[in-house]
Amino acid sequence: MACRLALGIAYRRRCASGAFVTPISAEFQPRLTTTGRVRFTLGEKGMDAIMAQAQGTAHWDENHSRGFLHNGRYFVPDRERQIGIIADLIPQPAPGGLLVELCSGEGLLSRALLERFADCHVLALDGSAQMLEQTQATCRDHAGRLATAAFELAQSGWRRFAEPPHAVVSSLAIHHLDGWQKQDLFADLAAALKPGGVLVVADIVRPPSAGGLDIAARQWDEAVRARALAIDGDLAAFAEFNRLGWNYFRNPDGEPIDKPSSLAEQLSWLAKAGFIEVDCAWLFAGHAIFSGRKP
Ligand SMILES: C[S@@+](CC[C@H](N)C(=O)[O-])C[C@H]1O[C@@H](n2cnc3c(N)ncnc32)[C@H](O)[C@@H]1O
Numbered sequence: 001m002a003c004r005l006a007l008g009i010a011y012r013r014r015c016a017s018g019a020f021v022t023p024i025s026a027e028f029q030p031r032l033t034t035t036g037r038v039r040f041t042l043g044e045k046g047m048d049a050i051m052a053q054a055q056g057t058a059h060w061d062e063n064h065s066r067g068f069l070h071n072g073r074y075f076v077p078d079r080e081r082q083i084g085i086i087a088d089l090i091p092q093p094a095p096g097g098l099l100v101e102l103c104s105g106e107g108l109l110s111r112a113l114l115e116r117f118a119d120c121h122v123l124a125l126d127g128s129a130q131m132l133e134q135t136q137a138t139c140r141d142h143a144g145r146l147a148t149a150a151f152e153l154a155q156s157g158w159r160r161f162a163e164p165p166h167a168v169v170s171s172l173a174i175h176h177l178d179g180w181q182k183q184d185l186f187a188d189l190a191a192a193l194k195p196g197g198v199l200v201v202a203d204i205v206r207p208p209s210a211g212g213l214d215i216a217a218r219q220w221d222e223a224v225r226a227r228a229l230a231i232d233g234d235l236a237a238f239a240e241f242n243r244l245g246w247n248y249f250r251n252p253d254g255e256p257i258d259k260p261s262s263l264a265e266q267l268s269w270l271a272k273a274g275f276i277e278v279d280c281a282w283l284f285a286g287h288a289i290f291s292g293r294k295p
Contacts, residue, residue: 060176060257065128069106074237075246076172077223077285082202083109085282087116089200089291090167095119097166103153103173107135114142125151125158154181156188164194171202175260182261186273193294199275200291204248205263207286216286217249223285249286263288
């Protein structure tokens with residue numbers, strides 16, 4: 001199965017002897033191990049530097065990963081429902097089909113896909129070593145059907161797959177690309193997917209009006225308050241959300257790492273890339289789930 005899952009460029013999958021994570025990027029360097037096998041390891045610059053290079057000075061780093069691993073369960077509105085909707089938007093794959101998650105983070109969505117589609121394989125990609133480790137831990141019950149690899153979302157080399165995926169999904173990550181980069185990504189994924197395959201994106205989207213920004217900001221506050229109370233019985237996590245200034249919609253130009261595009265733009269870019277059945281299935285608190293199918 002490792003061969004069938006192999007990308008156009010090398011990566012190594014998690015296997016019984018442990019987790020091998022290979023960065024998929026122009027920066028990865030082959031080294032010979034003591035067993036004589038070639039392993040790919042990061043150059044001195046490391047993945048943070050690769051992400052910085054691809055995204056400019058503002059970029060996601062391991063400190064962001066640490067923070068999000070702690071706060072994600074409070075800060076993502078309707079997180080469990082979103083994961084369910086993303087899975088619902090994937091048509092039943094053929095046995096052995098490949099599902100790819102871009103920027104898998106903690107691995108909750110990858111795990112849901114492995115559970116929902118018990119005959120399928122998941123390739124989880126992320127730029128953060130911490131996140132990939134966490135994805136492997138979250139999905140440990142399905143390790144035989146999970147492959148992980150380090151990648152840089154903004155680069156295009158990883159977008160060639162030896163086996164065309166049945167679905168590509170992503171949650172809360174594509175907004176780190178600017179509008180042009182998103183358009184390139186959608187076009188490349190339209191080319192990479194199997195006919196009939198889907199791209200499902202869950203992400204924050206930028207409302208084009210002041211009124212829309214205000215509604216999204218208020219709804220996000222309400223959602224985080226409710227999750228803080230439901231999880232901990234107090235508002236400490238909501239206070240942290242405010243302290244960090246996490247609500248993008250209150251200060252949309254305050255954090256250069258976040259570059260959400262409007263929902264209307266992104267739906268039009270999906271259509272322009274050749275996707276059909278382009279639609280938004282869910283929208284709340286400025287978070288949208290939208291998708292398209294390759295004819
Ligand atoms: C906000 S977290 C979302 C994690 C997960 N998808 C979720 O919904 O909980 C963003 C994720 O994208 C990854 N990421 C951000 N920018 C990236 C980039 N340029 N290349 C690769 N991964 C990136 C981070 O490491 C992190 O796991």
